Amino acid sequence: MGRKKTIIGQPVIRPDALAKVQGRARYIGDLFLERKNCLVGRALFAPCSHARLLRVDTSAAEALPGVVTVMTAKDLPGLNAYGAAAPDKPVLADGIIRYQGDPVAFVAAVDRQTADRAVALIRAEYEPLEPQLDPRENLRPGAPLIHENHPISRGSNVSSKWRVERGDAAAALAQSDIVLENDFETQMADHAYLETENCLAEPDEIEGGIHLIAPGHSAHLNCRSLAAAFGLPHSKVHVTTPIVGGSFGGKEDSNLEVAVMAGVLALKTGRPVFCEYTREESLRNSGKRHATRSHRKLGATKDGILTALEADIVVDKGAYRSIDPIPQRMSMYGGGVYRIPNAKVEARSVFTHHVYGCAFRGLGVPQAMFSIECQMDDLARRLGMDPVELRLKNLLREGDSIITGQVMRADRGLGLEKCIREVCGRIGWDRPVEQSGDPNIRRGRGIAAIMYGSGTGYPDDGAHCFVNLQMDGSLMVGIGTAELGQGGLAAMTQIAAETLGISCSMVNVNYSDNHASPETGATVASRSTVFVGNAIVRGCTILKERMLGCAGKLLEETPENLEIEDGIISVRGNEEKSVPLRQVVRAAYMSQVPLTAVGDWYPPLNRPDPVNGQDDRMHTYTFGAQAVEVSVDIGTGVYTLDRSVAAFDIGRVINPLCAEGQVEGGVTQGIGYAMMENFELKNGIAVSDTYHSYLIPTSMDLPSLETILVEAPNELGPYGAKGVGEPPVTAAAPAIRNALLDAIGIPFYSLPITPMKVLAALKAREREEA
Amino acid sequence: MREVHFILNGRPVSVTADENELLVDTIRGRFGLCGTKEGCRAGDCGTCTVLLEGTAVRSCLLLTCSVEGRHITTIEGLGDRDHIHPIQQAFIDAGAVQCGFCTPGMVLTAKALLDRNPHPGEREIRVALSGNLCRCTGYEKIIKAVQLASQRMDPTPETE
Numbered sequence: 001m002g003r004k005k006t007i008i009g010q011p012v013i014r015p016d017a018l019a020k021v022q023g024r025a026r027y028i029g030d031l032f033l034e035r036k037n038c039l040v041g042r043a044l045f046a047p048c049s050h051a052r053l054l055r056v057d058t059s060a061a062e063a064l065p066g067v068v069t070v071m072t073a074k075d076l077p078g079l080n081a082y083g084a085a086a087p088d089k090p091v092l093a094d095g096i097i098r099y100q101g102d103p104v105a106f107v108a109a110v111d112r113q114t115a116d117r118a119v120a121l122i123r124a125e126y127e128p129l130e131p132q133l134d135p136r137e138n139l140r141p142g143a144p145l146i147h148e149n150h151p152i153s154r155g156s157n158v159s160s161k162w163r164v165e166r167g168d169a170a171a172a173l174a175q176s177d178i179v180l181e182n183d184f185e186t187q188m189a190d191h192a193y194l195e196t197e198n199c200l201a202e203p204d205e206i207e208g209g210i211h212l213i214a215p216g217h218s219a220h221l222n223c224r225s226l227a228a229a230f231g232l233p234h235s236k237v238h239v240t241t242p243i244v245g246g247s248f249g250g251k252e253d254s255n256l257e258v259a260v261m262a263g264v265l266a267l268k269t270g271r272p273v274f275c276e277y278t279r280e281e282s283l284r285n286s287g288k289r290h291a292t293r294s295h296r297k298l299g300a301t302k303d304g305i306l307t308a309l310e311a312d313i314v315v316d317k318g319a320y321r322s323i324d325p326i327p328q329r330m331s332m333y334g335g336g337v338y339r340i341p342n343a344k345v346e347a348r349s350v351f352t353h354h355v356y357g358c359a360f361r362g363l364g365v366p367q368a369m370f371s372i373e374c375q376m377d378d379l380a381r382r383l384g385m386d387p388v389e390l391r392l393k394n395l396l397r398e399g400d401s402i403i404t405g406q407v408m409r410a411d412r413g414l415g416l417e418k419c420i421r422e423v424c425g426r427i428g429w430d431r432p433v434e435q436s437g438d439p440n441i442r443r444g445r446g447i448a449a450i451m452y453g454s455g456t457g458y459p460d461d462g463a464h465c466f467v468n469l470q471m472d473g474s475l476m477v478g479i480g481t482a483e484l485g486q487g488g489l490a491a492m493t494q495i496a497a498e499t500l501g502i503s504c505s506m507v508n509v510n511y512s513d514n515h516a517s518p519e520t521g522a523t524v525a526s527r528s529t530v531f532v533g534n535a536i537v538r539g540c541t542i543l544k545e546r547m548l549g550c551a552g553k554l555l556e557e558t559p560e561n562l563e564i565e566d567g568i569i570s571v572r573g574n575e576e577k578s579v580p581l582r583q584v585v586r587a588a589y590m591s592q593v594p595l596t597a598v599g600d601w602y603p604p605l606n607r608p609d610p611v612n613g614q615d616d617r618m619h620t621y622t623f624g625a626q627a628v629e630v631s632v633d634i635g636t637g638v639y640t641l642d643r644s645v646a647a648f649d650i651g652r653v654i655n656p657l658c659a660e661g662q663v664e665g666g667v668t669q670g671i672g673y674a675m676m677e678n679f680e681l682k683n684g685i686a687v688s689d690t691y692h693s694y695l696i697p698t699s700m701d702l703p704s705l706e707t708i709l710v711e712a713p714n715e716l717g718p719y720g721a722k723g724v725g726e727p728p729v730t731a732a733a734p735a736i737r738n739a740l741l742d743a744i745g746i747p748f749y750s751l752p753i754t755p756m757k758v759l760a761a762l763k764a765r766e767r768e769e770a
Numbered sequence: 771m772r773e774v775h776f777i778l779n780g781r782p783v784s785v786t787a788d789e790n791e792l793l794v795d796t797i798r799g800r801f802g803l804c805g806t807k808e809g810c811r812a813g814d815c816g817t818c819t820v821l822l823e824g825t826a827v828r829s830c831l832l833l834t835c836s837v838e839g840r841h842i843t844t845i846e847g848l849g850d851r852d853h854i855h856p857i858q859q860a861f862i863d864a865g866a867v868q869c870g871f872c873t874p875g876m877v878l879t880a881k882a883l884l885d886r887n888p889h890p891g892e893r894e895i896r897v898a899l900s901g902n903l904c905r906c907t908g909y910e911k912i913i914k915a916v917q918l919a920s921q922r923m924d925p926t927p928e929t930e
Binding site: 011013014016017018019020021022023024025026027029030033034191192193194195196243244245246247248278279484485486487657658660661664665667668669690691692696697698699700702704705707 | 798799802803804805806807808809810811812814815817844845846848849850851854858861862863865867868869870871872873874877892895896897899900901902903904905906907908909910911912913
């Protein structure tokens with residue numbers, strides 16, 4: 001009686017763990033090794049960031065024994081354009097080079113060595129053109145267009161723009177006791193997943209299409225983005241995504257570069273083709289976290305009550321549109337987690353001849369949170385107020401609204417204040433930071449608080465899944481989202497098992513296959529657990545009701561009195577009276593009751609307001625806070641992160657082991673973004689093209705990461721869940737910056753804050769004081 | 771071309787290899803042992819880690835011809851479906867696996883460490899793992915897994 005065991009919230013071991021620790025998990029590069037007669041595709045890339053491509057001579061490459069085909073723009077099977085959001089990226093450069101990752105020719109050969117040799121034999125001639133690298137210059141009237149005829153941004157270098165306006169920011173700033181005016185700058189960063197972009201493409205000789213085995217965030221999106229380039233209808237482009245060696249947003253779009261190459265080569269040769277980026281190609285060509293510049297004014301009363309925000313944000317889009325809600329996200333989150341009655345934020349992303357910006361865990365929010373959370377600490381200093389006290393004074397509480405006018409609701413999960421109180425309690429905020437005995441070492445403590453919505457916020461953000469009961473009472477689930485490492489497979493399995501009432505071992509989730517799943521939406525925007533989880537709940541509930549109806553007839557009971565646990569349907573309160581689910585499934589089939597259903601879920605419809613950005617973008621928000629301690633060596637500028645305590649309110653936790661892993665991994669990427677990661681370019685050409693010139697955190701760069709999961713349930717989430725993937729990346733940079741401010745009294749306004757930057761600031765202050 | 775003989779996961783093997791053939795290519799391409807991953811081909815990431823006479827090395831920095839007569843252990847040599855090595859079990863139980871691409875290299879680096887020092891402190895574990903990049907976990911649960919494996923493999927550390 002009511003003692004039903006729950007699988008939700010249990011640290012269920014993820015189904016892929018054993019194969020991964022034993023080296024038996026097959027990634028796409030491994031599938032290639034196991035295939036016979038598979039060709040290898042390679043590309044010649046432009047050596048510059050902007051040029052006119054004059055001619056390409058492939059004759060020597062074609063003559064090399066072992067080369068099967070060489071392709072240039074004239075040899076393509078379909079449209080010479082593709083892209084996740086707009087078809088603006090050429091499959092092969094035709095006339096103009098817009099960044100150094102534009103491919104000029106593709107080669108397919110019997111093996112990698114031959115393909116590389118053939119690429120070296122291709123002669124391409126270019127007329128160098130001046131690269132336009134500053135987005136602010138490219139905004140000026142009369143600036144030459146990066147795209148003469150862009151499918152969306154015709155006649156303009158603006159890729160996308162957004163604005164949020166409420167109240168009267170200018171008037172409120174004029175009346176504010178304090179106005180902080182700052183310029184913030186954030187850098188490009190690379191995803192640096194350990195498995196580079198790759199794809200295995202096989203022509204389908206029976207039905208005349210193509211099968212792409214490719215990483216990505218959505219099998220359906222991969223198909224939609226590429227079908228026209230193959231000259232095929234969507235139904236003939238079969239995409240499957242086996243396990244992926246990390247993505248963090250990058251392979252949603254950047255992997256298309258490799259998939260389109262493998263696909264056109266497979267269609268041309270009629271043979272399977274494998275393509276894979278080298279680490280250098282991955283770093284040079286693939287999309288980055290967008291570099292941004294924000295000019296901001298934040299107003300407050302002398303008591304520390306925020307009055308107004310004005311911001312003008314320019315985003316370096318790079319050469320192609322890719323995924324670009326960055327201006328929208330940076331605007332809507334411009335005021336952070338605070339009540340700000342007056343706001344005017346304008347943001348534009350602008351084409352340049354840099355590598356393009358794409359989705360990267362956080363999607364514009366790390367940049368936004370850095371700027372508001374730095375200003376909150378600056379304001380606290382100006383007022384002589386404790387940074388936590390200032391935050392609590394202005395914090396969003398139930399009924400308050402963010403600058404988009406969206407009202408925060410406790411029933412959707414509002415654990416913001418609890419996150420702040422938890423990290424403060426754990427790190428000992430009320431006690432002063434313990435100083436080192438070494439006079440060269442200065443210690444400091446900092447905090448930041450964030451919010452992050454689940455879902456894309458666009459009207460088409462819905463999820464569907466197939467749920468398919470088998471004759472033995474087991475369940476197959478078909479979804480189009482991917483297992484990128486985050487543990488989605490475990491969470492989806494738990495949700496299906498819990499809802500239907502069977503054990504996890506009886507559930508098989510068929511993930512990332514566009515031919516075996518309906519449109520699921522992508523594995524992005526911290527939406528999978530909530531959106532796809534809800535679709536699975538809906539689908540399994542339909543099946544459960546049908547099976548309980550059939551079981552009622554078998555047991556001569558009303559279905560309302562029945563329950564399923566572990567695959568046994570029994571009468572509540574009389575467990576002796578029961579029937580196994582597998583018997584009910586057979587009986588259902590014999591009685592013409594369908595065994596398959598589609599589960600679907602859409603959040604409450606948001607109608608984006610393109611004029612003033614006043615809309616209810618996300619149905620629920622994840623909240624968080626992170627507090628850190630640093631030690632700075634004032635002689636060298638070298639500083640260490642001594643402690644990191646992070647609390648995130650992710651709603652009801654489905655799997656604590658996976659959820660903690662998401663928080664720890666996200667926090668670490670945030671720490672890398674703050675302290676070291678910097679994708680450097682010179683004249684549009686990548687300087688950071690290896691793991692020794694693009695540094696990411698190692699085990700030696702981190703303290704033990706302390707994680708607190710706060711659970712404020714979302715009434716619309718599956719079992720109360722909210723999103724977890726992205727929020728943890730957004731708080732580290734401002735928390736570290738604020739700890740440095742506390743330690744040495746110097747405010748930084750740009751990322752990353754490297755030891756060189758710290759040392760230069762210390763020296764500059766010494767000179768000023770002298 | 772040269773004929774090279776070595777011991778791979780306990781078995782004597784031989785291959786005819788080019789002088790410049792990398793061990794990672796021999797292991798993956800010729801023996802089909804795909805558990806050894808390749809992340810950078812430049813010695814930076816540690817993804818291709820194997821054990822050479824019990825020491826963790828990067829197989830993208832070793833020439834196949836240089837391992838003549840030596841013992842090489844890959845992840846496939848540590849355990850199989852029916853014999854899960856305690857370090858592998860600890861990685862599973864601690865939740866140390868996400869995308870899994872660094873995992874075989876991490877497990878082998880941990881093996882080399884624990885063979886050398888059955889009870890390493892947290893700092894020693896961090897030092898030992900510092901040549902293996904992981905982009906998913908923040909290393910937190912990997913370090914916990916090594917500690918867990920250490921306790922399980924030798925529950926009674928000698929007191930000094």
